[in-house]
Amino acid sequence: MPHPETWLRVLPDGLFCEPGGFFIDPVRPVERAVITHGHADHARPGHQAVLATPETLAIMRARMGEGAGVTQQAMRHGEVLQQGEVTIRLVPAGHVLGSAQVVMEWRGSRAVVSGDYKRQADATCLPFEPVPCDVFVTEATFALPVFRHPDPAHEVAKLLKSLALFPERTHVVGCYALGKCQRLITLIRAAGWDRPIHLHGAQQPLCRLYEELDIRLGELRPATVANKAELRGAIVLAPPSAIADRWARRLAEPVTALASGWMRVRQRAKLRGVELPMVISDHADWPDLNRTIDEVGAPEVWVTHGRDDALVHALAGRGIRGRALHLVGLGEDEDEAVAEAPEGTPAA
Amino acid sequence: MSVPAFAELLERLVFTPGRNAKLALLRDWFATQPDPDRGVGLAALTEELVFTAAKPAMIRDLAAARTDPVLLALSHDYVGDLAETVALIWPERAGVNAPAPSLSEVVEALEVTPKAELPGLIAGWLDTLDSGGRLALIKLITGGLRVGVSGRLARVALAEWSGKPVEEIEEIWHGVAPPYLPIFRWLEGHAERPDPRDAPVFRPLMLAHPLEDRDLAALDPAAYRAEWKWDGIRVQLTAGPGGRRIWSRGGEDISGGFPEIVEAMDFHAVLDGELLVIRDGAVAPFADLQQRLNRKLVGPKMLRDYPVGVRLYDLLFEGGEDLRPLPFDARRQRLEAWVERHAPPRMDLSALIAFASVAQLSEVRDGARAASIEGLMLKRADSPYLAGRQKGMWWKWKRDPLSIDAVLMYAQRGHGKRSSFYSDYTFGLWRPVGGGGEELVPVGKAYSGYTDEELGWLDRWIRNHTTSRFGPVREVEKALVLEVIFDAAQLSGRHKSGVALRFPRIARIRTDKPASEADRLENLMAYVEAGPAAEEDAQ
Numbered sequence: 001m002p003h004p005e006t007w008l009r010v011l012p013d014g015l016f017c018e019p020g021g022f023f024i025d026p027v028r029p030v031e032r033a034v035i036t037h038g039h040a041d042h043a044r045p046g047h048q049a050v051l052a053t054p055e056t057l058a059i060m061r062a063r064m065g066e067g068a069g070v071t072q073q074a075m076r077h078g079e080v081l082q083q084g085e086v087t088i089r090l091v092p093a094g095h096v097l098g099s100a101q102v103v104m105e106w107r108g109s110r111a112v113v114s115g116d117y118k119r120q121a122d123a124t125c126l127p128f129e130p131v132p133c134d135v136f137v138t139e140a141t142f143a144l145p146v147f148r149h150p151d152p153a154h155e156v157a158k159l160l161k162s163l164a165l166f167p168e169r170t171h172v173v174g175c176y177a178l179g180k181c182q183r184l185i186t187l188i189r190a191a192g193w194d195r196p197i198h199l200h201g202a203q204q205p206l207c208r209l210y211e212e213l214d215i216r217l218g219e220l221r222p223a224t225v226a227n228k229a230e231l232r233g234a235i236v237l238a239p240p241s242a243i244a245d246r247w248a249r250r251l252a253e254p255v256t257a258l259a260s261g262w263m264r265v266r267q268r269a270k271l272r273g274v275e276l277p278m279v280i281s282d283h284a285d286w287p288d289l290n291r292t293i294d295e296v297g298a299p300e301v302w303v304t305h306g307r308d309d310a311l312v313h314a315l316a317g318r319g320i321r322g323r324a325l326h327l328v329g330l331g332e333d334e335d336e337a338v339a340e341a342p343e344g345t346p347a348a
Numbered sequence: 349m350s351v352p353a354f355a356e357l358l359e360r361l362v363f364t365p366g367r368n369a370k371l372a373l374l375r376d377w378f379a380t381q382p383d384p385d386r387g388v389g390l391a392a393l394t395e396e397l398v399f400t401a402a403k404p405a406m407i408r409d410l411a412a413a414r415t416d417p418v419l420l421a422l423s424h425d426y427v428g429d430l431a432e433t434v435a436l437i438w439p440e441r442a443g444v445n446a447p448a449p450s451l452s453e454v455v456e457a458l459e460v461t462p463k464a465e466l467p468g469l470i471a472g473w474l475d476t477l478d479s480g481g482r483l484a485l486i487k488l489i490t491g492g493l494r495v496g497v498s499g500r501l502a503r504v505a506l507a508e509w510s511g512k513p514v515e516e517i518e519e520i521w522h523g524v525a526p527p528y529l530p531i532f533r534w535l536e537g538h539a540e541r542p543d544p545r546d547a548p549v550f551r552p553l554m555l556a557h558p559l560e561d562r563d564l565a566a567l568d569p570a571a572y573r574a575e576w577k578w579d580g581i582r583v584q585l586t587a588g589p590g591g592r593r594i595w596s597r598g599g600e601d602i603s604g605g606f607p608e609i610v611e612a613m614d615f616h617a618v619l620d621g622e623l624l625v626i627r628d629g630a631v632a633p634f635a636d637l638q639q640r641l642n643r644k645l646v647g648p649k650m651l652r653d654y655p656v657g658v659r660l661y662d663l664l665f666e667g668g669e670d671l672r673p674l675p676f677d678a679r680r681q682r683l684e685a686w687v688e689r690h691a692p693p694r695m696d697l698s699a700l701i702a703f704a705s706v707a708q709l710s711e712v713r714d715g716a717r718a719a720s721i722e723g724l725m726l727k728r729a730d731s732p733y734l735a736g737r738q739k740g741m742w743w744k745w746k747r748d749p750l751s752i753d754a755v756l757m758y759a760q761r762g763h764g765k766r767s768s769f770y771s772d773y774t775f776g777l778w779r780p781v782g783g784g785g786e787e788l789v790p791v792g793k794a795y796s797g798y799t800d801e802e803l804g805w806l807d808r809w810i811r812n813h814t815t816s817r818f819g820p821v822r823e824v825e826k827a828l829v830l831e832v833i834f835d836a837a838q839l840s841g842r843h844k845s846g847v848a849l850r851f852p853r854i855a856r857i858r859t860d861k862p863a864s865e866a867d868r869l870e871n872l873m874a875y876v877e878a879g880p881a882a883e884e885d886a887q
Contacts, residue, residue: 145415146423146436150478158356165376166369244767255369256767264436264479265427266362271819273767275363310422317416 004111004135004300008104010325015113015137015304019106020086022051024113027329034088036115037099038063038178041330051075051083053090055098055213059178062209077126093117094128095282096179097210103131112296113137118281119288120149123186124179124215128292136298140306141283141331142261149261149285155278156187162255162276163233170231170251171276174240174258177203179282181237182210184259185217187280188235198223198231200238200247228252244273261285290314305330350385350450351477355484357389361495365763370497374505378532387527388451392488394499397526401458402470402489407434410471414439431490435483438474448476451488452527458489500598510535515552515735518599523547546590550599551618551664551672552735553584556725556742563743567706573676573729574701574709577722577744578659579634579836579850580624581641585658587613588667594623605643606656612694617686620662620733622698624720625654631720633838635848657694660687661725664733672733679733713745719836719850719876723747749833749851750875752777752867753858755788756828759810760821762795769803770810770822771795773854775830777845779869788826789869791845797833797853805857829858829866837875847872 009016014026022032029046036042036052038059043052045067050057053075060068075081077100081088085107090100095116102113112133119128142149163171175181181203188197196219199207207220223236232252242248243256261281262268269277284292289311293301300321303311312322360373378386391397411434412420420437427433449457454473461469470489474482487493503521507514512535523544524531533539557563583602584595592613594603603610606623625632625640632654639654640646663683664672671679680700687697701724703709713724723746731741754775762771772795776788798806813825833855840848847869 144423144426145419145439146427146433148436148440148479162360165372244761246768248768266432267428269363273365273761273763275365275369276360277363307422307426310419313418313422314416 001108001134002106004109007106007109008111008135008137010327014327014329015325017086017104020084020088020104022083024102025115025330033069034102035060036093036102036113037095039096039116039176042115049073051081051088053077053098053100056100057098058209058213059098059206062205063178091129091131092126094119094122094125097125097182097213097215099125101128101131103133109134111135111137112298114139114292116141116283117292118284119292120152120281122183122282123190124182124210130292130295133296133298135300135302136293136296137302137304137325138289138293138311139283139330140289140303140308140311142281142285143289143303143307143311145286145310147261147264147285148287149264149281150279152183152187152280153191155259155280156184156191159188159235159257159276159278160191160193162257163235166253166255167233169253169255170234170236172236172238172243172248172251172254172256173278174243174256174260174272174274175203175237175280176282177239178206180259180280182207182215182217183282184237184280185220186215189218193235194218195234196221198234198236200224200236200242202239202242203237223251240272293320294318350381350389350452351448351454351473351485352481353381354385354389354392354451354488355477355480358393358484358487358493358495359480361393361497365767367501370501371505371508374497374502375509378506378509383529383532384527385451387529387532388455390502390528391526392451392493393495393497394502395493396499397455398491399455399458399489400491401466402486404430404490406467406470407431407486407490410434410467410474411437431486431492432483435479435486438479438482441475444475446472446476448481449473454485454488498598499600503599506531506535516541518550518552518735520544520549521599522593522595522601523549546588548586548588548591548593550584550586550593550595552599553582553597553620554662554731554733554735554742555737556727556744557737557739559726559743559745564706564745567726567743569703569705569709571729572726572743573680574703574712575661575698575725575727576701576716577725577746578622578624578631578698579720579722580622580631580637580659583621583623583658584664585609585613585617585619585621587618588616605640605646607646608651609656609658609694612692615690615692616667617663618665619658619660619683619695620664621658621660621695623656623658626657627655631659631718633719633836634850635838635840657696659698660695661698662733675730675732676727677729713747716747719838721747722835746835749835749855750837751831751833751855752791752872753829753861753865754791754832755826755863755866756810756824756830757788757790757826758821758823759806766803769807771803771807773806773830775832777867777869777872778864779845786868789845791843791847791869791872792832792834792849792852794830794832794852794854797855798857802854802857827863829861829863830854831856831858837872839876845869845872847876 007018013028015024022034023030024034025036025042026033032049033047034051038056043060045064047069049071050069051073057072057074075090087105089103091103093099093101093115104111110133112131116139117128175184198221201224248254255275257276257278258274259278259280263277264279302323302325304325304327308324315322357377364370423437424433503517504514506517520542524542530542534541582597586593592610593601596602625636663679726743728741754777757776758774759770760772762769774790774793776790778786779789781787810824814822816823832852834849834852836850838848
């Protein structure tokens with residue numbers, strides 16, 4: 001049985017499956033790409049042939065139009081495909097709508113590339129399914145034991161309590177436009193908030209797409225045309241970059257919130273000038289990363305990006321061989337970039 | 349459920365920049381929390397209750413016993429703060445269903461638990477809490493809350509919540525210990541106002557209004573007394589059988605920072621005065637006094653290099669007799685007689701300035717050049733000593749500010765309402781460099797003085813003229829001149845330019861002036877006055 005090291009290689013363009021002749025989430029345009037999910041750091045424009053779930057392809061078309069791929073092949077969960085000498089399956093990753101793990105088999109050896117994933121419940125996507133394998137390729141965005149995401153319902157309760165305490169103020173919540181935004185809406189709805197939720201322009205197209213794909217979000221209104229009086233005591237969802245910028249001035253005495261896994265660390269929240277940090281993440285936290293690795297039972301785990309040092313150390317303690325791939329270009333979506341200073345360069 | 353509730357309050361306070369929002373959070377705390385926890389929490393926030401039972405090392409050892417050392421080190425390195433690292437990394441134990449402790453339970457247990465049993469006790473508490481609760485508990489028991497809630501702010505919140513005047517709360521505040529049960533009973537209408545008796549309490553200070561031109565025109569010189577307005581910090585000295593206290597303007601107990609004054613308070617009286625650094629009878633600039641502020645302990649070198657004294661303005665109580673209802677003239681006579689009789693060391697009288705007309709007074713004001721003088725105080729001869737700002741009773745008449753034309757160098761975004769605006773400005777002046785050229789050197793930072801329209805204009809200008817960015821800071825083209833006004837310029841070894849400005853603010857945007865014509869550093873240096881030499885002018 002060939003070790004996956006012999007057929008799954010790290011090339012400058014990304015992770016390459018040799019006997020299948022395709023890349024997974026490549027950073028540059030390639031002939032043949034399998035895409036795990038629609039976030040900009042995984043789904044890049046300009047590939048020739050793209051294979052992904054129907055939802056991921058729809059998201060890519062909404063975001064990049066023709067750049068979504070010259071030929072697009074949709075593959076549903078449960079389908080099996082022979083690509084070159086390799087058998088491919090896409091299995092739900094629980095990260096955002098359409099997100100999938102790529103399960104590859106070649107000559108009896110099986111590797112799973114998880115893309116980004118989480119284990120917490122999410123009403124906007126299918127839950128993660130562990131697949132036993134020989135090599136599990138994982139992310140490590142929140143791979144430090146300090147990251148334990150609380151129950152998101154608790155975080156939303158903080159937001160609603162603040163709205164009760166400051167009923168005159170607009171509560172603007174920074175959240176990534178794909179996935180986090182829609183998940184947050186369903187969480188807010190689940191907490192009993194049935195008033196309209198207002199959206200920054202950047203959040204609107206993907207919310208519309210989610211609704212077309214049958215994910216109910218309740219009444220949504222644009223925050224750009226709404227008048228100030230209507231926004232008193234309202235919830236406004238905006239990209240993280242907008243909450244402290246000129247756009248936020250049209251709001252009524254805004255309370256700025258930010259929904260991100262990074263909000264668990266105070267200094268991160270302080271740096272962004274966030275008044276109401278909400279620890280809600282679409283990535284697995286430390287216990288879930290470790291639990292998942294134990295569940296898939298792989299003797300070897302490759303770490304694509306994030307805090308590989310802590311994870312590799314913890315795996316060694318359990319007799320699992322860890323390997324840091326140091327893939328470039330990943331971890332650049334908003335949820336992860338939130339750790340940076342607001343305008344790029346760190347303070348001198 | 350009280351440590352978790354306290355943790356929630358703490359988290360909101362830490363991230364909330366606005367004063368009004370802080371007040372709303374505190375009012376909600378008073379309205380929703382049971383006794384005694386609401387009082388214990390309040391005292392912890394204002395640091396009237398400070399615990400030192402647990403040292404950071406003990407907390408680290410507790411975490412080290414339950415976590416992998418490599419992972420703890422990586423986590424600490426990432427998070428930065430030890431207390432927060434431990435709070436976040438603490439492994440939750442399945443099956444712990446003991447309830448979280450109340451604040452008062454924590455306080456009581458810390459007092460009676462022998463040292464050797466503390467680690468076990470604290471670990472047990474940590475097991476019952478979530479990460480926010482753990483952080484609040486660790487910060488609480490290691491004495492480092494630092495949430496930016498002053499005692500004054502807390503008392504304003506109590507006043508707003510209860511509808512009682514803040515002055516009435518302040519007068520008894522320091523006579524009642526945490527958790528302030530008699531105060532809460534009174535504020536909720538269940539009991540009379542507590543009587544502090546002999547306890548040293550803070551009496552709210554009488555404050556002055558700024559004197560505007562129209563007030564000046566209407567001023568009857570015969571009805572007012574004039575004194576210098578000294579540039580120190582306003583204090584109230586309270587001494588008697590119940591103890592000695594130095595109160596700041598906002599009612600904070602600052603006795604610990606000025607032991608030489610406390611030692612000199614060998615009397616039974618309440619006095620109003622100005623705390624100043626005084627060397628050989630001459631008042632030093634405010635920058636010197638700053639060396640002594642916000643210190644819990646002072647060493648012998650501080651005491652020697654920055655000797656403080658109190659210049660007395662008023663006498664509120666003599667023995668047990670309340671003089672506050674008396675007119676200013678009568679209190680002044682009693683003060684002068686009292687100083688004569690007691691001659692307390694490190695204290696002297698604030699001199700009255702004789703004047704016959706407003707014009708004459710105006711001349712006196714213009715003649716005062718010492719940096720230690722902010723201007724004049726005018727007090728109505730028949731004014732009783734009343735809490736707060738009373739229109740027409742006391743006036744402050746500050747010297748005209750000094751002004752320079754400086755070049756905008758850097759801008760930073762503000763906080764709260766201003767978080768989307770570049771509202772903090774670092775400005776500089778020209779100075780020569782070798783080869784006949786000139787360079788800009790930063791001389792100060794201002795974040796007030798402009799109108800909303802000017803702020804909007806400046807924000808746009810800055811965004812359109814940015815040359816580089818450092819996090820929240822932007823460097824801009826050196827092309828915009830700002831007229832900056834300030835109260836005094838003082839030599840400073842801590843600033844690159846060698847000079848520090850007192851209360852700089854933006855007076856005007858000088859779009860009419862090219863940057864090359866802005867002031868030189870030497871123009872500013874001409875304003876710097878050495879304290880002692882200029883003092884004679886002031887007398």
